[in-house]
Amino acid sequence: MDIGKQWRHIIDSVQDGIIIVDEKGCFVAANQTAQWITGYTEEELKGQSCRILNCTGCKIIGKGKGKNWCGLFSQGLIREKKCLITNRQNRTIPIIKSATVLFDDKKEIIGAVETLKDISENINYKNELASIKRMYHIDDGFHGIVGRTPVMQSLYELIESVASQDTPVMILGESGTGKEMVAKALHETGERASKPFVKVNCAALSEHILESELFGHVKGAYTGADSDRVGRFEAAHKGTIFLDEIGDIPLSVQVKLLRVLEEKMIQRVGANKSIQIDVRIITATNKNLEQLIKDGLFREDLFFRINVFPLTCPPLRHRKDDITLIIQHFINFHAEKTGKNILGITPEAMRLMVAYPWPGNIRELRNSIEYAFVLAREKSIGPEHLPEKIISHTSGETGSLKYLASKDTVFNDPTFEDTIKLGQSEKEKLLDALRQTDGNQSRAAKILGVSRITVWKRIKKYGIQLK
Structure with a gap:
């Protein structure tokens, strides 16, 4: 038997996705599972840059071929790295990726072969298992939140409903009700769970420091800025940023925050270059923002931008x-x-x-x-x-x-x-x-x-x- 002629049937029978790219990162082949995971047919992938999958596990250099194209060609090997890719329907798919560089007889890089394992079903299974545990009181906690009363069960269901989406969530409730725990549960239950969760206590920072904390600054932006600094939005890229006590943000910072949310771009203090960011925003407050709007202390347009899906943490006396x-x-x-x-x-x-x-x-x-x-x-x-x-x-x-x-x-x-x-x-x-x-x-x-x-x-x- 000539195994060489049967390679196509062999890779199509594998349950994991297999893709082959050339030394410039362009697709050469993709098995049936890879086509199913990405949503693209092999013909649609062939000749396309691997960048179309927007894989978070890739370090693209893009200045040539081989080692000048991406970090994989320098490393030579990747084993079971958790990543996110974007499929043809623009949905984020969590995967585990392994990759090996391919060489010719002269030890020159000619490409790479990658295997992709879709783990989204595992994540869904974990969420379903958590629901079953709560239903039968097998486990008292929901991502660290303790409670079995109907009002808490309802809160858990709402968290699960909105967690998988990037819809902005505002968490309301009295001080000490666990708003930060709810924010973490939203992050951990969603598709950004493997990415950073960054918290900012807006009430604890002055106006000048808050702007630098949120958006970063460049060296020399102000007295004491001795070096460039990455802001919290940049640090939360691909993950979640939690703005606690958002009712205490000064109006001047509210204007810049609204622009960031609408344009998905941030600008460090003292810089004139914009940086693209991709974050899921969650806010929390124990104040009446609608009253603050009437008092001229909070922008109405920002309120509507962040209050898309409100969640309320019940006080302990109600549970x-x-x-x-x-x-x-x-x-x-x-x-x-x-x-x-x-x-x-x-x-x-x-x-x-x-x-x-x-x-x-x-x-x-x-x-x-x-x-x-x-x-x-x-x-x-x-x-x-x-x-x-x-x-x-x-x-x-x-x-x-x-x-x-x-x-x-x-x-x-x-x-x-x-x-x-x-x-x-x-x-x-x-x-x-x-x-x-x-x-x-x-x-x-x-x-x-x-x-x-x-x-x-x-x-x-x-x-x-x-x-």
Whole structure:
């Protein structure tokens, strides 16, 4: 059998795409799978530059042939590199590419053979698997976001619906609701997942610094600009840029940002040359942009450009049923981080946590668990380990716990009647009630007409030790 004559049937039977290019990067051949992946027929590809696939894994030099054409001819070999190509329908296809340079008898480069493996189905499978896990509560998290309530399930579905598109998304919600987590989930679920995710906190930067951060600058653009600098938009090329607190961007920067979004070109500060960029833009704010527009502080045209698909992160008080899950998530996280053998939270402490309104949302809850980890010594977090504001909320009291009073008070004379004397201070009343009840905090609370938590809080406040 003459295998040489059968090479065409052999490569067409291979499940991976196979393409052959000459030393100038022009297509010579493509098997059936490669035609299916790219959307082009072999006749349409032949003679065309490999640039038409816009492969993100190629370093095109374009100044001749062989090593002067692309980086592959210099390297000689590429193994399983994750890339994105653009097919004939202008859709982005994730692939894994391997390539080998071809030489003639004189060791001169005559071209290269590349294999392409379409992994888009694998990505779709992962997303479907994540949906199934959430449906049957196999996994509590969605790209790091914890929650099973209907309002969160709806948010996950919206994220999956828009993630695969480049539609601008604006994430709305109160401070601490997890807007950055949602932005990351959008990036990781979409087709740009393998590319950079760049965050910019617009509220943390002054007008002058913000422009340089976003668009970069050239050497000498202003005092202190000692060298060229790449901006965040350039750094996010082919990936996602997340503009957090976009409501704080000054009007002068808003004008330039709008131009970038419309023209997909940026210009470094101090330069007159434009640079083409390809980024997916996600924004977030906890401000009312429509009111800012009325006040003349935010451009209406920019608002409509970025608010194509709004997503709202619900506050924690609207998803109370998720609190137990989130608490356990943070307990597991801090247990691993600190090495403490803390396994959970007592029912009494959990009731306090659920009853609290959480104005700071997830961020405040996370900080509260971290606070409790500092104080806790046993395997469970109790009420005594929680921040004072959480305890005070239930009793309707405010103020700070102070551990400044005497530490040597001893209850050893239970000879008082169940009454509180007039004119006594708060501490004296507490001491009397505890002596009458042999230190029973629940009974003492009834005598004082307050909750048991208030009694416990006052014991801590005055440094009383029960014996």
